């Protein structure tokens with residue numbers, strides 16, 4: 001190693017920053033995060049540093065650097081745009097045996113500042129030893145996505161229980177095992193899902209009753225997979241996919257998303273087609289309960305968002321009845337995904353002041369909806385599951401007062417490389433639909449916002465293929 005990684009306590013310690021430009025401001029902010037006492041020496045300051053001065057967070061000596069500035073300091077950072085000043089500050093700091101960092105000049109540094117992932121009290125530092133700060137930053141960005149934002153709070157929770165766990169388990173091995181189970185199981189997940197109270201009471205119980213309790217418990221993650229493009233998964237969905245023991249998935253979940261699950265995880269298909277219910281809803285609910293009771297971490301993966309035409313509510317109701325721990329991870333619903341990927345802003349202010357999501361599912365050859373409420377100008381309506389009911393939908397909207405020239409888009413396999421967008425009007429699209437050989441899943445958007453598609457369409461996978 002060219003540098004020894006250490007974490008230095010600078011709380012209330014006098015630290016000097018020479019320079020007050022944009023780059024200096026980032027270093028100052030970092031020192032502020034560590035609660036250092038900061039003196040800045042510079043003839044002028046950028047707006048960000050000026051704001052910190054105005055807020056009384058740092059003190060400013062408004063002139064060029066003088067040698068005496070370095071006295072009684074614990075740490076020095078030089079971030080001026082004048083090489084000779086930076087060199088001089090570095091030499092002087094070395095003379096006084098003070099740790100010194102000169103921005104973008106590794107040869108003048110006795111310490112370098114890493115890229116930081118701050119989940120205090122957990123802090124991860126990444127450094128390339130000054131050889132490629134950009135590479136270190138890119139790596140940091142990848143780690144950011146993998147480490148939940150609430151990691152720090154989990155560390156605080158653990159801290160509060162350490163002495164009790166020490167009393168309960170006398171050997172280091174037992175304690176380590178206990179914490180490994182806790183930190184990879186429901187307590188950690190409850191914290192990440194913002195269920196701090198439940199996490200604490202779970203941990204209380206686990207400490208007093210011992211680890212048998214923990215080992216017997218499974219949990220369910222109800223996760224929205226988004227409309228198709230795997231890049232639209234949330235960070236949390238990805239993390240849970242990579243830790244679940246079993247994935248229970250629907251027809252609408254795209255294969256690349258399923259591939260992101262842990263390689264050795266079991267996969268159970270419960271997909272539904274319109275008239276061919278592979279596993280009825282009650283059956284799915286019972287599968288989830290059974291697997292969780294076997295102690296498994298079960299990920300229920302659903303297309304789009306679990307709570308938008310996804311029957312997620314019924315699944316968690318059943319889990320609640322059984323006292324099984326669960327969390328719900330929202331996904332990008334088809335309306336949002338398809339609209340974005342086809343350049344149709346659902347509430348563009350020139351055309352629509354509201355948007356309604358409705359089901360176009362046909363039952364006994366009819367669709368039971370509040371048509372007068374739907375058939376309003378200045379409103380966008382998004383129909384899920386509406387392909388076979390398209391003719392009825394258009395007819396009903398016109399007969400309840402919408403102009404027959406209102407624009408309609410039918411989006412096929414939205415957000416995927418097979419996306420197609422068919423545009424027409426309430427009058428024309430029903431006549432054209434049979435000749436279009438449309439493939440599900442499809443979404444219907446009705447309203448004059450659809451007119452913007454021609455101008456704003458940006459995602460054209462067929463052209464790129």
Ligand SMILES: C[S@@+](CC[C@H](N)C(=O)[O-])C[C@H]1O[C@@H](n2cnc3c(N)ncnc32)[C@H](O)[C@@H]1O
Pocket residue numbers: 227228252302303304305306307308309310332333334335338383384385386411412413414415416441442443444
């Ligand atoms: C049972 S609903 C599930 C909706 C899902 N929970 C959501 O939030 O998007 C299924 C309907 O969603 C719509 N859908 C889902 N993914 C789609 C996609 N990639 N392109 C077009 N429509 C989609 C279709 O209307 C399909 O019939």
